[in-house]
Amino acid sequence: MKRNFVHFIQFLFVAIIFAFIGGATGTAKADSANLGDGSYTVPVTLLKSGSSSQSMANHFFEQTAQVTVDQGNYTTVITTNGANYIASMTMAGQSASPIITSGNNGTMTFNLTNPNNTIPVSFVLYNIPLIGQMQESATFSFNWTAAVKQPGSDTTSSTTAVEPTNSNTDPSTTTPTSSSSSATTPTENSSSTAPVKTPTIKKVASKTNVPTTTRKYVVLKGDSNSKxxxxxxxxRTAIIKKIAKHYNVQLEVSYKKSLKLGSKAVRPVTINGRKVKSSVVHYGQTSKNYTMTYSFNVSSFKTLKKIIKGSIHVVVPQAQINTTWPIRFKFAQKAPAKANKHAAIAASDVASSSASSQTKLPQTGDADQNNLSVFGVALVSGLSFIWGNNHETIK
Structure with a gap:
């Protein structure tokens, strides 16, 4: 009996020791802030949503927040150097827009009550070149244990908490104006003194005379009929050529040099179910714009009656966007009465040397495009910010 009692005491002692060790080494839930009244500088990091990994957008924020504690209320000011991309930010149920301090720098203020170490946030981003507007999420991680109290802030502050300011700024994107370069009609050599040059002259003439027309089109989102x-x-004007027994459809992208995206910010990836070959991609420029053209083939105009799926890769260096976006093309079914002279010249760049056919391009019926809905709110692909997620959006 005595021996059993001793064993029981030993067992209880071991259990207490293990419980103590387990409690000491186990992962504890992040504590809430518990700071006295005063002003503090608190380390803060932007993380991917639902992850402990740092978001690629972290560099858009100062790594410390200015926090004023007054009777349990934490007036938290976060500074960003990406205020030109942020329409608004929501944290702890409060929404605030950046208050511009200088250039692209700005501050956002939130009133928090005894906040946790990690606080989910969401952003409405806009003005992202080539992408426009998008909405993403992330997590701010506050290191309250490393908070540094500012000298002279020991006395209880009677400062009234600052209410977050909601900006009424319209987060609409600025639409770059696409300017088309004018084509110059090449001058043909009219000399006929050398018979050996005759085949070359005939070849150029047949190349120019390849039947050419145009079609208007609208670029839709990859998952909806919104623009x-x-x-x-x-x-939004395709140049179409009849080559042998198929049709070559040429598309063009044009964006302002003032966006400072570089000459190859857009690259086609797929079109009509096929990967775009580099041989059909051509980069160029005008005095104000960078341009990119590429083409694909269809067997007949019936193909263009359907939505053509595609994708493009977009690079926005200043917003750290480097991702692929799905898009779709809806073509008009009405051809112009006469082929445009500029279209004929531009399309000759992709013509085949076998163009001896004089077949007229078929005319198809009209199709009303008014059923296309206006573009919806997105906020990518900018981002650009690149914020984690599948497209390196905020995570």
């Missing part, structure tokens, strides 16, 4: 932000940067 894609890419619709602003495609010229």
């Amino acid at each position: 894609s932000m890419a619709n602003k940067y495609f010229t």
Whole structure:
């Protein structure tokens, strides 16, 4: 009996020790802030949503927040150097827009009550070149244990908490104006003194005379019939040539040099179910714009009666966007009465040397495009910010 009692005491002692060790080494839930009244500088990091990994957008924010504690209320000021991209930010049920301090710098103020170490946030981003507007989420991680109290802030502050300011700024994107370069009609050599040059002259003439027409089109989002932000940067007039027994459809992208995106910010990835070959992609420029053209083939105009799926890769260096976006093309079914001279010249760049056919391009019926809905609110692909997620959006 005595021996059993001793064993019981030993067992209880071991259980207490293990419980103590387990409690000491186990992962504890993040504590809430518990700071006295005063002003503090608190380390803060932007993380991907639902992750402990740092968001690629972290560099858009100061790594410390200015916090004033007054009787349990934490007036928290976060500073960003990406205020030109942020329409609004929501944290702890409060929404605030950046108050511009200088250039692209701005501050956002939130009133928090004994906040946790991690606080989910969401952003409405706008003015992202080639993408426009998008909405993303992330998490701010506050290191309250490393908070540094500012000298002279020991006395209880009687400052009234600052209410977050909601900006009425219209987060609409600025639409770059696409300017088309004018084509110059090449001058043919009219000399006929050398018979050996005759075949070359005939070849050029047949190349120019390949039947050419145009079709208007609209660029739609990859998952809906709303206009894609890419619709602003495609010229929306396809140049179509009859080559042998198929038709070559040429598309063009044009964007302002003032956006400072570089000459190859847009690259086609797929079109009509096929990967775009580099041989059909051509980059160029005008005095104000960068341009990119590429083409694909269809067997007949019946193909263009359907929605053509595609995708483009967009790079926005200043917003750290480097991702692929799905898009779709809806073509008009009415051809112009006469082929445009500029279209004929531009399309000759992609013509085949076998163009001896004089077949007229078929005319198809009209199709009303008024049923296309106006573009919806997105906020990517900018981002651009690149904020984690599948497209490196906020995570």
